Amino acid sequence: MAVPPADPTEPPAPVPADYLGVWRRSLLETPGTRDTTSRVLWLQTPRWHADLRIPAGRPDFSGVNGLADCDDAQLAWLATQQGFCGVTQVDGERCTWHRQMDMQPANGSRDTGRMIFDGERMTETGIEADYLEIWERLPQSRGGAAALELVAESGCLPDRPTWLLVAGDCFMLVRGRAAHLPRAADLSALIAHARPDRKQLLAWLDVEISFGHRNGPTPWRIEHSTLPFREGQCVTSPGALQRRGHQLVVEGSGVRRWMILDWALAAL
Numbered sequence: 001m002a003v004p005p006a007d008p009t010e011p012p013a014p015v016p017a018d019y020l021g022v023w024r025r026s027l028l029e030t031p032g033t034r035d036t037t038s039r040v041l042w043l044q045t046p047r048w049h050a051d052l053r054i055p056a057g058r059p060d061f062s063g064v065n066g067l068a069d070c071d072d073a074q075l076a077w078l079a080t081q082q083g084f085c086g087v088t089q090v091d092g093e094r095c096t097w098h099r100q101m102d103m104q105p106a107n108g109s110r111d112t113g114r115m116i117f118d119g120e121r122m123t124e125t126g127i128e129a130d131y132l133e134i135w136e137r138l139p140q141s142r143g144g145a146a147a148l149e150l151v152a153e154s155g156c157l158p159d160r161p162t163w164l165l166v167a168g169d170c171f172m173l174v175r176g177r178a179a180h181l182p183r184a185a186d187l188s189a190l191i192a193h194a195r196p197d198r199k200q201l202l203a204w205l206d207v208e209i210s211f212g213h214r215n216g217p218t219p220w221r222i223e224h225s226t227l228p229f230r231e232g233q234c235v236t237s238p239g240a241l242q243r244r245g246h247q248l249v250v251e252g253s254g255v256r257r258w259m260i261l262d263w264a265l266a267a268l
Helices: 072-078 187-194 198-205
Strands: 021-030 033-035 039-044 048-054 082-091 094-102 112-118 121-126 132-137 145-153 162-167 170-175 208-213 221-225 241-244 248-251 256-264
Touching (some): 039 170, 048 162, 048 170, 048 208, 082 170, 082 208, 241 256
Antiparallel strands (some): 021 033, 021 039, 021 132, 048 082, 082 094, 121 132, 145 162, 145 256, 162 170, 170 208, 208 221, 241 248
């Protein structure tokens, strides 16, 4: 559930430096679940976060070039994924993730946990829910961070909220829906209850949370995504993102313009 910070008129305070980087979850335990196989990545900048959760057992998406190419079984599996983006609020050991965008519908719960750090390892325990998560920081995610929000594309306002977050050599691109989902226990339950037509279903599933690295043989290449057909594609080209003053990043010849939300980098 997207819960605003205590004072929505003020930007959140930066999180402690221990939080910064990309964290990979190695374990989730709840009273009825033990999960060591889902691919879960959390990128944290000084104020913003992006989270990607891909369950194990993904169907084969070979030959799928877009959501319209997916069959019913593939679409049903896509709805089980999780991911979100927003601002992070830390108060002592307590951390709250205020979701500005969520792949799953709001269900009335808050996302808050107690965080204990041990070097490059972190233990998270639920405060308002019974769970335990173990996280390990990716070494290549050290070395500065930034968060950008898309404000213009080809001279027009973007048709949906979009963010680009960077931590060290890692990035996450987040592209939300044009409209909010109705409240429900989860996306699969919403689909089962509402029985949307195919056009509506594709709109509900059209959420991109993509992870990759900025450097290497293919810079800015997507490695993992809520949209499997995006994997292997590049989100931008090396050197295309250029900072302009304190508030703006221009991409290429100005086709896309990004507002700076966080900046603790030498350059993109």
